[in-house]
Amino acid sequence: MLANPSSKYRAIAHVDLPDRQWPSRALTQAPIWLSTDLRDGNQALFEPMNRARKLCLFHELVRIGFKEIEVGFPSASRTDFEIVRHLIDADLIPDDVTPMVITQLREDLIAETVRSVAGARRVIVHFYNAIAPVWREIVFGMGVPQIIEMVEHHIALFKRLAAAHPQTQWVLQYSPETFCMAELEVSLAVCNAAIRAWDAGPQRSMIVNLPTTVEVSTPNVFADQIEWMDRRLERREHIVLSVHPHNDRGTGVACAEQALLAGAQRVEGCLFGNGERSGNLDVVTLALNLYTLGIAPGLDFSDIAAVARVAEECTALPLHPRHPYAGDLVFTAFSGSHQDAIAKGFAAQRPGDVWRVPYLPIDPHDLGRTYDSIVRVNSQSGKGGIAFLLQRDHGVAMPRRMQIEFSAIVQAMADASETELGSEQVWQLFEQAYLVPAAPASGLAYHAHRLFDAPEGQGIELELLAEDGSVKVCRGTGNGPVAATVAALGLPLRIDSYEERSLGHGADASAMAIVEAAWPGVPGARFGVGVHAHIVTAAVLAVLSAVARFPQEARPLAASV
Incomplete structure (x- = not known):
């Protein structure tokens, strides 16, 4: 029981200002x-x-x-x-x-x-x-x-x-x-x-x-x-x-x-x-x-x-996920009724209109953000449940913001199938979203790479498989393999984070690389994943995976590579 505060704390004196004007003013x-x-x-x-x-x-x-x-x-x-x-x-x-x-x-x-x-x-x-x-x-x-x-x-x-x-x-x-x-x-x-x-x-x-x-x-x-x-x-x-x-x-x-x-x-x-x-x-x-x-x-x-x-x-201070406007979860709705109202608001919103979307006081796109919904995979799991299943059954530990992104993919499948999804179905969605090689028509199919030392730092010679079966070669340098890969592609891609994981144990364990990337003019970020026995190859694959996840119109690669 708290002590009686009236005997210990003293209120700040009231200001004698009977004709105060500020309550009737508006910020302009x-x-x-x-x-x-x-x-x-x-x-x-x-x-x-x-x-x-x-x-x-x-x-x-x-x-x-x-x-x-x-x-x-x-x-x-x-x-x-x-x-x-x-x-x-x-x-x-x-x-x-x-x-x-x-x-x-x-x-x-x-x-x-x-x-x-x-x-x-x-x-x-x-x-x-x-x-x-x-x-x-x-x-x-x-x-x-x-x-x-x-x-x-x-x-x-x-x-x-x-x-x-x-x-x-x-x-x-x-x-x-x-x-x-x-x-x-x-x-x-x-x-x-x-x-x-x-x-x-x-x-x-x-x-x-x-x-x-x-x-x-x-x-x-x-x-x-x-x-x-x-x-x-x-x-x-x-x-x-x-x-x-x-x-x-x-x-x-x-x-x-x-x-x-x-x-x-x-x-x-x-x-x-x-x-x-x-x-x-x-x-x-x-x-x-x-x-x-x-x-x-x-x-x-x-x-x-x-x-x-x-x-x-x-x-070195983490931002709270519920911090106003900037937290990772502030544009995420767990409630089904909230999700429904927001979806209807987006459907009714027209370009140039006053912003009127339920539960969202600001357009996330104005802040470079997207609206990410959260899904129930089963009776016990939402975003955390998806992450738990992937880590428990497949050894995949996703960063928090990636959990938000992937949960929207699972939500779409759950809505379409009108059923709850099991662990293997979730893993199949993960593979399709991040690990299946992109079609050669996109210019992103990985063929091989070679690293070399360069005065500017790490160099890479990257071979990409084209639609006609030919191999295109591009080169770039950066402060590491990820930056060099982005430079080789010649794209305005910005890598915001890079993480490495080990899938399994011992000498035969595969390496998983995860990148978070942003593209000028495209709201929100995208994650890319690469898995390979060698971590550098996994990192290259992760960059290509991230690029492939941006809209086709945002990545006209045919001419650039």
Whole structure:
């Protein structure tokens, strides 16, 4: 039994705002986006990103369309310092992208921060300090006048240091950390002191960022706090009002949406909600929520699976299969009634019409996804049952996304036969879908291959059997046999994953290779499988299997090979 909470926890005070306006407003445009994946998200990882992973994620954030990216804490981390300098010195930051760096209010840290970004075209320097009562009283032992004096002193120092580098456009961001737990009058006094100290104006850009450092109230209270501040901040026309929601109560996205209604112009967050404790605002979910309202988010998530794979690789954090919009199972229905309603919705949907498909708030094709149904093979099995039968009886362990794809094939057969399918029938479907060689007319029938060393990496000479019985030879190089095979085919195929399996035990065991492939302009991915005594041959067969599973019109191979 939980203890009586009324004697232990204290609710956040109600905001006296009887004429609040935000509840009657509607969202009409996307905010300015700031990704803090490389800083706030990185510091929340069990194993922080190394240089290579940070740079990989930075380039992905640029590709997605973020115009402001918090790149690190260079005064506290040598790795961050070196990465920031590398981005600037190697001119890797596009002209329309502004990096942000964060620092505490300490003279030595501010000086090191300025040194880390000097020479950049434009940079945001982010100051923060906690202002809520429990921090003032327990952590710092400071009163409000002392905090204001500290903020003014360090901003004045920053102004002097920045003036020595006039080639850089300096933007100040000030965050009253723990804003959501502080008295509004204190927050206003500290923020206005920062605005005056920086002398915010037409030529001196400034961001005031109001964070839910630890989420402690319902989203409507946070919206009230934002509207209260929005009405009272000095030089408001020269200030960009930003929010940085965390997700301790699971309402980070709701807090951001309501804060935008209340006057916020900018939001900070991470891809898929990474961050300390329960995470930061999930910018993917917020952006696609706006998209479903008919608002262009300004961020490119048209291939959401590719974004998820990069995020997973860089952070080593798996994405939950039920994560909004991006999870492997979010466009999968287990319920027969759901499947029926969705199928009828697709049948009624016409190109150009407003999206009206039951149970699907967004068209999966807009995200590069497909709708994958789940099938009962017998009274005990669905997707998991199919996977269980294949692994138990045939030694085939399918990746989760492949289970989804193959279950749709089994569903079609079960519907057509109007009966439940046994293990051998499931295996026959698997062979027909993935292992039966394609007809020579497709140009994909495997004949032989030869590997060779090449300056670029691994080379392959691939022989394919044509419809007339002749053998066509193509060559390619890559960083391994799979990449070399794709290059030899000369196709715009993208391999998203590659896995190896062993079928059986001992020296006579066959090798199974599984690839997940995507094709530009074709929604969703396709899996290919190859089985052979030699793993390289299995890998080549897997690539050919994947290509053969794309629509014929998407793979005009006759001329290419």
